[in-house]
Amino acid sequence: MENTYAVIMAGGVGSRFWPASTSQSPKQLLDLTGSGKTMIAATVERLAPHIPPKRVIVVTGRITQKAVQDALPHVPKENILAEPMGRNTAPCIGWAAVHVRHRCKNGVMAVMPSDHLVANKDAFHASARLAISAAQKGSLVTFGVRPNAPETGFGYIETGDEVSLGVNQAIRFVEKPNLEKAKEYLKAGNFMWNSGMFFFTAEKILSEIEKQMPDLKAGLDKIEGALQSGNESAVLEQVFPTLPSESIDYGIMENAGGILCVPVDFGWSDLGSWAAAFELSTKDGNNNAISADAVAIDSKKCLVRAPKDKLVALVGVEDLVIVDTGTALLICKKDQDQHVKKVVETLKAKGRTDLL
Amino acid sequence: MENTYAVIMAGGVGSRFWPASTSQSPKQLLDLTGSGKTMIAATVERLAPHIPPKRVIVVTGRITQKAVQDALPHVPKENILAEPMGRNTAPCIGWAAVHVRHRCKNGVMAVMPSDHLVANKDAFHASARLAISAAQKGSLVTFGVRPNAPETGFGYIETGDEVSLGVNQAIRFVEKPNLEKAKEYLKAGNFMWNSGMFFFTAEKILSEIEKQMPDLKAGLDKIEGALQSGNESAVLEQVFPTLPSESIDYGIMENAGGILCVPVDFGWSDLGSWAAAFELSTKDGNNNAISADAVAIDSKKCLVRAPKDKLVALVGVEDLVIVDTGTALLICKKDQDQHVKKVVETLKAKGRTDLL
Numbered sequence: 015m016e017n018t019y020a021v022i023m024a025g026g027v028g029s030r031f032w033p034a035s036t037s038q039s040p041k042q043l044l045d046l047t048g049s050g051k052t053m054i055a056a057t058v059e060r061l062a063p064h065i066p067p068k069r070v071i072v073v074t075g076r077i078t079q080k081a082v083q084d085a086l087p088h089v090p091k092e093n094i095l096a097e098p099m100g101r102n103t104a105p106c107i108g109w110a111a112v113h114v115r116h117r118c119k120n121g122v123m124a125v126m127p128s129d130h131l132v133a134n135k136d137a138f139h140a141s142a143r144l145a146i147s148a149a150q151k152g153s154l155v156t157f158g159v160r161p162n163a164p165e166t167g168f169g170y171i172e173t174g175d176e177v178s179l180g181v182n183q184a185i186r187f188v189e190k191p192n193l194e195k196a197k198e199y200l201k202a203g204n205f206m207w208n209s210g211m212f213f214f215t216a217e218k219i220l221s222e223i224e225k226q227m228p229d230l231k232a233g234l235d236k237i238e239g240a241l242q243s244g245n246e247s248a249v250l251e252q253v254f255p256t257l258p259s260e261s262i263d264y265g266i267m268e269n270a271g272g273i274l275c276v277p278v279d280f281g282w283s284d285l286g287s288w289a290a291a292f293e294l295s296t297k298d299g300n301n302n303a304i305s306a307d308a309v310a311i312d313s314k315k316c317l318v319r320a321p322k323d324k325l326v327a328l329v330g331v332e333d334l335v336i337v338d339t340g341t342a343l344l345i346c347k348k349d350q351d352q353h354v355k356k357v358v359e360t361l362k363a364k365g366r367t368d369l370l
Numbered sequence: 371m372e373n374t375y376a377v378i379m380a381g382g383v384g385s386r387f388w389p390a391s392t393s394q395s396p397k398q399l400l401d402l403t404g405s406g407k408t409m410i411a412a413t414v415e416r417l418a419p420h421i422p423p424k425r426v427i428v429v430t431g432r433i434t435q436k437a438v439q440d441a442l443p444h445v446p447k448e449n450i451l452a453e454p455m456g457r458n459t460a461p462c463i464g465w466a467a468v469h470v471r472h473r474c475k476n477g478v479m480a481v482m483p484s485d486h487l488v489a490n491k492d493a494f495h496a497s498a499r500l501a502i503s504a505a506q507k508g509s510l511v512t513f514g515v516r517p518n519a520p521e522t523g524f525g526y527i528e529t530g531d532e533v534s535l536g537v538n539q540a541i542r543f544v545e546k547p548n549l550e551k552a553k554e555y556l557k558a559g560n561f562m563w564n565s566g567m568f569f570f571t572a573e574k575i576l577s578e579i580e581k582q583m584p585d586l587k588a589g590l591d592k593i594e595g596a597l598q599s600g601n602e603s604a605v606l607e608q609v610f611p612t613l614p615s616e617s618i619d620y621g622i623m624e625n626a627g628g629i630l631c632v633p634v635d636f637g638w639s640d641l642g643s644w645a646a647a648f649e650l651s652t653k654d655g656n657n658n659a660i661s662a663d664a665v666a667i668d669s670k671k672c673l674v675r676a677p678k679d680k681l682v683a684l685v686g687v688e689d690l691v692i693v694d695t696g697t698a699l700l701i702c703k704k705d706q707d708q709h710v711k712k713v714v715e716t717l718k719a720k721g722r723t724d725l726l
Contacts, residue, residue: 033683309716311709325698325725327389327713330706331690336699342681343694345701350686353667357683360665369681 017118018146020065021110023210024054024074024082024128025100029358029370030287030351033342034319036370042128043081046291048305052085053285054128060135064142065124071113072128073097073106098254104265105257107212108223108230112238115216122149123219125212125262131294133281141278142213144180148274149213154222156184156213156267158206158275159282164196167286169208169263173275184275187268206277208263209284219266227265233257288335288351292317302328306338315348342369373474374502376421377466379566380410380430380438380484381456385714385726386643386707389698390675392726398484399437402647404661408441409641410484416491420498421480427469428484429453429462454610460621461613463568464579464586468594471572478505479575481568481618487650489637497634498569500536504630505569510578510623512540512569514562514631515638520552523642525564525619529631540631543624562633564619565640575622583621589613644691644707648673658684662694671704698725 028041035041042054049056058070067088072095074082079096086094095109107125114121124142132138145155158171169190174183187208191199199205214222224231233253240249258265267273285291295303295317302310306320313328320326320338328336335346346354361369384397391397398410405412414426423444428451430438435452442450451465463481470477480498488494501511514527525546530539543564547555555561570578580587589609596605614621623629641647651659651673658666662676669684676682676694684692691702702710717725 033681309713311712311716312706320699323697325389325717325722327698327700327710328702329700329709329713330703331701334687334701336701338694338699341679342683343676343692343699344683344685345687345690345692346684347686350668353685354683356667357665357685360667361681366681 015064015122015143015146017120017150018065018069018122018124019114019118020058020061020070021107021114021123021125022054022057022070022072022128023103023106023125024072024078025097025106026127026129028129029355031291032354032358033339033344033369034337037077039081040078040129041285043078043085046285047131047295048303053131054082055085057126057128057130058086058089060132060138061124064139068093071095071110073110074128075100098251101254101257101259103210103262104223104227104230104260105233105254107219107262108234108257109237109254111216111219111223112234112241115220116238116241119217120150121216122146123212123214123216125214127210127284129285130209130211131281131283131285133283135280137278137280141180141276141280145213145276148178148181148276149215149218152215152218153272153274154212154214154218154267154270155181155274155276157209157211157278158182158184159209160277160279161200161205161207164193164200165207166190166193166196168284170196170199170205171208171275173204173206173277177274180276182275182277184273187263206275207282209278209282212262212267222266222270226269227258227260229258230260230265288317288337288346288354289348292335292348317348371420371478371499371502373476373506374421374425374478374480375470375474376414376417376426377463377470377479377481378410378413378426378428378484379459379462379481380428380434381453381462382483382485384485385711387647388710388714389695389700389725390693393433395437396434396485397641399434399441402641403487403651404659409487410438411441413482413484413486414442414445416488416494417480420495424449427451427466429466431456454607457610457613457615459566459618460579460583460586460616461589461610463575463618464590464613465593465610467572467575467579468590468597471576472594472597475573476506477572478502479568479570479572481570483566483640485641486565486567487637487639487641489639491636493634493636497536497632497636501569501632504534504537504632505571505574508571508574509628509630510568510570510574510626511537511630511632512623513565513567513634514538514540515565516633516635517556517561517563520549520556521563522546522549522552524640526552526555526561527564527631529560529562529633533630536632538631538633540629543619562631563638565634565638566619568618568623578622578626582625583614583616586614586616586621644673644693644702644710645704648691648704673704 028035076096148155172185174185240246300314304318308326310328316334318336333348337344384391432452504511526544528541530541596602656670660674664682666684672690674692689704693700
């Protein structure tokens, strides 16, 4: 796996984790489950046995570049690429592919988000080996998470025949279903969650981009030329804003032929809400997950995040998410956490960008 | 009423209002209902039409002396008496009586707590006139609040015949009853809540103290002598700690003869809990009482107190008390607010006096 590079996408904000997540301190830079590590550091650490930090490339935004460097002291600074602006995942992955190919002509990319969780690392590595091996042979490969519930929050991948042990054909990508459809998919057994983790050679994805998104390829070519002549940053500044803002799923994957899918089952979570963070956090005897100095009287099933020097007292409450950042305080019923986005929208409308 | 002095007792802490109330910032120095004034300032302001600030004497503790002075800029500093330590209400009132008699031989004292609320000021003054008039004739007089519920949190005064218009005999003081007894009292109609507001001449209360608490009288005599010779503070330091720690109810009132009671009905509240503070606070359209910059989504019947520069977001919650002081945060189900004391006890046991 000497020619395998990890490409970690770290451009998002995660407004569902407000007030902990802000533009300055996005989800991937938080420790949402009280593990003691930021999510991005956990992602890099998980890869380390097979992909060492020097072959980890991180794509993030300028506002978070310094914080990402600080969170990943073992990743060389030149591996942390800062986009002049967010243009969705297709330009992000395309730019990373240019960098991988620049370093290694036949380099393989293991593309993954910076803010997901994996419970079983050994199972993750076993699946990654299968996917990398298939990618090395020139395929576009995706992880498909075997569903354990009729989730309506994810897209699905319909899989077909097994082409080799543990590797199936991907028949099609489907959008987030309604509950009825999701139940059908779960029952059918060959529909997997689209986890946003992909494997391919830099060469392969760039040739797919050339086929399906020629405008993007033209821009990437300019950047590649500048990279080779040591002039990348000036050209990036001019070219990046002109790249089409598109997702890799919609722009490439959904219409590419011959995609392979490795069905995986390694305790994956995209940690999409405060309630999910509660489920995956360590609990005390009253089933509270509290990362603060606290006194809890007759209180249970609460998630509490507060500064270390703050005393939080709970009296007679349950199923609450309580997040105190010093400048903002959220008190949210756990099963209403999808509405945290409404708070963010309200603050945006009020011009309170200082809090976002 | 030129010879009437108000004696405002401001020695308490009010642990039921933690974390807002602490030894440095006790209940009477807070604005618990969002009125814009501290409770003690509201108490002095309420009296002002009949008892001007120069005839207001406040008894408080040393730790809060400066804060009380700041809260009452119109009360002369020499009127704010600081006890070397709390010794309950009998020594407090006795010491104030010494000061009133020193200023005015036949001075009448209107004794009241600093942390109660009165909704109807006109009715309050009408009742006070009756009580002061009876006190001037040499009686011990008490306000008895006409109950509107079978409260078990107050002591009661059983009243007898009316001796003059609006003034009744007080037959006996009874301890806090159980619910059954409280219902009987409410039904009987002649049982009033003991509000802790008393009226008597300094002469009269000092002679009652002499009869019933001679040790206290002996100590007060020493302080009185020192006051006359301009040496009070040194003597106070020695004598005050030796005074018996006793309440005026138990030490004097319960066994004194000929007490009169003025039944009152002026919208009194001792504001004994966060839930009571919520009831008496101004609410917004969702029946929330919020003194902070806030965003409330699907939330109602919450009391929120936070620093002015903090943004508080509520999502899907109701009937909560949320108090953020910067150093501590309380989240309490409103009907469980009696257990806030348990938090205070727990912090005491942990040695966290910095938070109390």
